[in-house]
Amino acid sequence: xxxxxxxxxxxxxxxxxxxxxxxxxxxxxxxxRVLSAMARPTLGHLDPVFTEMMEELKSLLRYxxxxxxxxxxxxxxxxxxxxxxxxxxxxxxxxKVVVCRNGVFGGRMIENxxxxxxxxxxxxxxxxxxxxxxxxxxxxxxxxxxKVVAFVHAETSTGVQSDAKTIGQIARKYNCxxxxxxxxxxxxxxxxxxxxxxxxxxxxxxxCLSCPPGLSPISFSERVVDMVKNRTEKVHSWFMDxxxxxxxxxxxxxxxxxxAPTNSLYGLHESLVMIYEEGLERSWAxxxxxHEALKAGLETLGIGYVVDAAYRLPxxxxxxxxxxxxxxxxxxxxxxxxxxxxxxGLGDFAGKIWxxxxxxNSSKLENVIFFLEALEHVLTDxxxxxxxxxxxxxxxxxxxxxxxx
Ligand SMILES: *Cc1c(COP(=O)(O)O)cnc(C)c1O
Numbered sequence: 001x002x003x004x005x006x007x008x009x010x011x012x013x014x015x016x017x018x019x020x021x022x023x024x025x026x027x028x029x030x031x032x033r034v035l036s037a038m039a040r041p042t043l044g045h046l047d048p049v050f051t052e053m054m055e056e057l058k059s060l061l062r063y064x065x066x067x068x069x070x071x072x073x074x075x076x077x078x079x080x081x082x083x084x085x086x087x088x089x090x091x092x093x094x095x096k097v098v099v100c101r102n103g104v105f106g107g108r109m110i111e112n113x114x115x116x117x118x119x120x121x122x123x124x125x126x127x128x129x130x131x132x133x134x135x136x137x138x139x140x141x142x143x144x145x146x147k148v149v150a151f152v153h154a155e156t157s158t159g160v161q162s163d164a165k166t167i168g169q170i171a172r173k174y175n176c177x178x179x180x181x182x183x184x185x186x187x188x189x190x191x192x193x194x195x196x197x198x199x200x201x202x203x204x205x206x207x208c209l210s211c212p213p214g215l216s217p218i219s220f221s222e223r224v225v226d227m228v229k230n231r232t233e234k235v236h237s238w239f240m241d242x243x244x245x246x247x248x249x250x251x252x253x254x255x256x257x258x259x260a261p262t263n264s265l266y267g268l269h270e271s272l273v274m275i276y277e278e279g280l281e282r283s284w285a286x287x288x289x290x291h292e293a294l295k296a297g298l299e300t301l302g303i304g305y306v307v308d309a310a311y312r313l314p315x316x317x318x319x320x321x322x323x324x325x326x327x328x329x330x331x332x333x334x335x336x337x338x339x340x341x342x343x344x345g346l347g348d349f350a351g352k353i354w355x356x357x358x359x360x361n362s363s364k365l366e367n368v369i370f371f372l373e374a375l376e377h378v379l380t381d382x383x384x385x386x387x388x389x390x391x392x393x394x395x396x397x398x399x400x401x402x403x404x405x
Contacts, residue, residue: 020335021362023371024343025156025316025355026184027206027213028362030267034211037270038263045260053269054249054260060272064186064209064280065201065219067193071242072219073249074205074268076261079183082202082216084112085240086179087150089220089228090200093117096146098139098176100131102162103155104346105181113150116236121146127348128318130311131162133170140174149176154185156207157346159318159355160307161189168196177223183207186217187275188287188315188359199224205264208287208315210360211271214264271360287314289402290363294356296398297372297391301379306353315363317356318349322384327351330378338374368395 022029043050054073061072075081087109091097095118099109102125113120121143123135131151140146149171153164164180171178177199182191187208193201199221205211220242228235228242235241239258248257275283291314295305298319306318321327327344331354334340343355358367372391380386 018339021338021340021367021370022357023362023367024341024357025207026204026357026359028208028210028357028359030212031210031271031274031361033274034267034270034361038212038267040263040266043262045262046254046256050262051254054265057265057269057272058249060269060276061217061219064272064275065182065191065193065203065217066195066280067201067219069193069219069221071225071246071250073217073245074265075202075216075218075240075245076214076258076264077216078206078213079181079202079204079216080108081240082183082204082218083108083181084237085216085218085242086200086202087112087116087118088237088240089235089242090148090177090179090224091116091118092147092231092233095119095148096121096143098123098136098143098146098149098171100125100136100149100151100162100167102129102131102158102160103127103152104157105152105155105183109150109152109179109181118148128158128160128306130160131167133163133166136167137170137174140170140176144174146174146176148179150179150181152181153191154182154189154313154316156184156316156355158307158349159305159313159316160311161185161313162311164198165192165196168198172197177221177227184313184316184359187280187283188363189284189313193219205268205271207357208283208360208363209268209271210274210362211267212264214261215268217268285405287358287363289399289404290358290365290368291315291317292402293365293395293398294358294368294372297368297395300390300394301375301386306349315357315359317358318345318353319356321352321354322379325379325382325384327354329382330354330375333378333381334374337378338370340371340374342371365399 205215206213345353
């Protein structure tokens with residue numbers, strides 16, 4: 001055996017990805033400022049210059065989450081690790097946990113509760129509907145010993161937003177801690193962690209924060225920190241135990257826990273600086289404006305929304321596929337002919353809806369116009385009667401009638 005017998009037989013060289021326009025359910029397009037920040041020299045994760053940047057990262061995250069919580073930092077890993085981190089720390093075997101399910105991600109929360117040895121009490125709502133707070137109250141009345149209420153603020157599988165403020169109030173009334181998923185909402189629609197009295201929150205870097213995937217911003221209230229400190233049984237994960245992570249992210253004398261992904265963190269820092277420069281409200285308003293323009297364009301094609309206007313997410317547009325159209329072929333042609341990605345439906349919605357993301361850096365006028373134009377071409381190619389030019393025109397009209405403040 002020579003070393004060469006293990007060498008790949010095929011010719012392999014540097015990977016150059018094509019330039020796409022990412023208008024799916026995430027990742028969104030990474031902003032060039034973020035990419036260039038990530039290309040800067042790697043520092044040691046205990047370097048004092050790096051730890052200064054970490055402090056700024058923490059205060060910027062407090063701004064986007066709208067919280068004063070000291071324990072606010074990005075976990076090394078995708079949004080799913082933020083989710084696991086909340087459950088593994090806050091659910092002790094035998095605990096009753098109310099989980100609201102109105103899409104894919106609520107289902108994953110149930111899975112997390114079970115794996116932590118907890119007992120899920122499931123509040124079910126239809127896909128495309130928001131969580132019904134009355135059902136949360138009813139189940140808590142029947143289960144006064146429940147410990148935690150968990151729900152998804154912005155359900156990416158359906159494009160629906162739930163009433164976090166009301167759910168937060170109900171959970172507090174029944175003495176429960178709350179876990180809220182803001183992977184898709186953060187940066188795109190209002191999130192007020194403290195005002196809504198939410199105890200644990202997690203997000204992801206690749207949706208409305210314009211970063212590549214791989215980081216999960218989280219924040220925990222003092223109540224959670226106290227609860228975890230007082231657990232008699234050790235947290236069932238070494239990596240995610242907040243007691244141990246506090247030594248690295250929580251104090252100014254950093255002790256080694258794991259090697260933080262330094263360059264990725266430069267990227268998140270830069271993306272948060274961009275939101276800080278733009279202003280949170282203006283970022284929310286931008287997402288709303290681009291959503292409205294897209295909607296105006298889609299209307300000319302007779303394409304309607306899955307979710308009621310009152311609960312619709314501007315950053316995740318779930319729309320009905322027109323009757324008789326091969327939705328997969330449309331997505332394939334958008335990708336092949338226009339290098340543009342949109343998302344398919346999941347679960348019961350598979351084959352029936354498209355999910356058009358206008359998240360973070362992807363939420364901009366050029367993308368709305370480009371997508372509508374591309375969609376008109378693709379539908380025409382597939383034999384659908386289209387009044388060419390009407391959709392981008394309607395979007396343009398919306399922009400013209402609604403200039404930014
Ligand atoms: C994308 C997403 C996640 C999972 O994030 P990953 O980075 O893919 O692990 C969790 N919850 C919601 C609502 C999401 O949209």
